[in-house]
Amino acid sequence: MTRSQTTPWTLRAYEALPGNPVQIGLALGFSLLLLFFLGRALFDGAANSTSGDLRIAITQILMTAYSASAYAYVLMSARATTVELATGQRSLHWQTAAEQAGKHNAWILFIAGAASYLVVGVAVTNATTPDVNPWDWHGWNYDVLWHRATTVLFVWWIGCFCYVTVAESARLSRLTRNIENLDLLDLETYQPLTRQGLTNALLVIGTVSVLSLLAVESRYWTVLIGFWISFIFLAWVGLMLPLWGIRRSIRVARDREIEWVDRQVRDSRDALKRDSNDGRSIAELLAYRTVIETVGNWPFDRLTLMRFAVLLLIPLGSWLGAALVERGLDLVLS
Numbered sequence: 001m002t003r004s005q006t007t008p009w010t011l012r013a014y015e016a017l018p019g020n021p022v023q024i025g026l027a028l029g030f031s032l033l034l035l036f037f038l039g040r041a042l043f044d045g046a047a048n049s050t051s052g053d054l055r056i057a058i059t060q061i062l063m064t065a066y067s068a069s070a071y072a073y074v075l076m077s078a079r080a081t082t083v084e085l086a087t088g089q090r091s092l093h094w095q096t097a098a099e100q101a102g103k104h105n106a107w108i109l110f111i112a113g114a115a116s117y118l119v120v121g122v123a124v125t126n127a128t129t130p131d132v133n134p135w136d137w138h139g140w141n142y143d144v145l146w147h148r149a150t151t152v153l154f155v156w157w158i159g160c161f162c163y164v165t166v167a168e169s170a171r172l173s174r175l176t177r178n179i180e181n182l183d184l185l186d187l188e189t190y191q192p193l194t195r196q197g198l199t200n201a202l203l204v205i206g207t208v209s210v211l212s213l214l215a216v217e218s219r220y221w222t223v224l225i226g227f228w229i230s231f232i233f234l235a236w237v238g239l240m241l242p243l244w245g246i247r248r249s250i251r252v253a254r255d256r257e258i259e260w261v262d263r264q265v266r267d268s269r270d271a272l273k274r275d276s277n278d279g280r281s282i283a284e285l286l287a288y289r290t291v292i293e294t295v296g297n298w299p300f301d302r303l304t305l306m307r308f309a310v311l312l313l314i315p316l317g318s319w320l321g322a323a324l325v326e327r328g329l330d331l332v333l334s
Contacts, residue, residue, distance in 0.1 A: 005103040008160070014072040021076065025069030032061045036146060045142030052217055053143035059213045060150040066210050067157035070203045074161060075102040078168035081196040081242075082175065085189075097175050104167065109160050116159020121151050128219050158207065162234060165200050169241035172196065177245035182253040184295045193242045194299060198307060200238025204231050247297050254295055261289040 017024050036057065039045060046054075079102035086098040125134045125148075132139060140148065172193060183189075208231045214220040268282045 004105055005100060006106060007103050008071075008075065008106070008109055008164075010068060010157070010160075011072050011075045011102060014069075014076075021069045021073040024072075025065050028068065029062055029065030032065060033058065036061055040142055043142060048141040049143045053141065053147070055216065056214065057143040057146045057150070059210070060147060060154060062213070063207075063210050064150045064154040064157070066206065067154040067161060070207060071157050071161040071164065074165050074168065074200060074203055077196060077199045078102060078164075078172065081172065081192045084192045085172075085175070094175070097171070101168070101171070104164060109163065112159045112163040113156035114159075116162070117152055117155045120159075121155035124155075124223050125151060127223060128217075161203070161207070165204065165234065165238050166241065169196075169200060169238060172242040173245035175245060177248055179246070179249040179253075182249050184250065184253055184257060184292060187250070187295075187299045190246050190299050193246055197239040197242045200242070201235040204235040204238055207231055243298055246299055250295065250299065251297055254292055257292050258289060261285055261292065265289075 014021055014024055019027070082101035083098045086094040089095070134148075137148075176190065176193065208228055211224065211227055215224055265282055265285050268285065272282070
């Protein structure tokens, strides 16, 4: 199974291009928009088109560029996190994990992408075009043609993105589930897991934010509510799942350390009863026990949860921004 895992072609393409996924995504979005408007001008694409068709086409072009970039970004980020955690580790388990990070079975990714389009893409297309047959290509105008093409692309990439977000998070969780000799007073080594969780959440929320631009079309409201609920749940999973394994390791290490302290306290108590001075202080042991008890199960603080809460507000800002732009355009055109 491990040998059949390969680097997805989308990631290979992004790694072959200059720049990071954000820069490549911006360039891709600009290029697609340029191609769209150029074709619209050359082939009289505005004929039989509505302002709603144009807005949806632009939004889905942006979604295509974003979904591909988010997919590549989460793979790159997970691989970098795994390599950073494996640095200095001599165990073959860690080295194998670093080599396999970012790699997946091509057939699983194909199923994830195809299922995403067949289950979500087709259903959404049917639900948002109740008055016409959305699959009658004779009735498509230029903008709708772009709708159909970009729907396949970005919904496919979203399916793959959702899969690798969960799969890479689960891989990190398994990797850190049983850590020997975990130092409870030095958890900074595992901060990359927290960063990965926040990165996952940010990329998922970014998906919702771009999709929220469709909220200016009333026919998309029901669909978007479902997307918002689903992706907020996925964002929470993306934040917490990479930390689930280290949470168990922290809990086991803390229980083991408390058990050791309690044993030392009992030995010191017995030594005091015998009036023997072995140099051990019960007060110091109890103070150390208090310090260990304050170590939380999760390797993050309240600031991490506050950042996640702020991320949840981004889609709202995206929707409000789209609504303001639409009202402004209507005011100018009128």
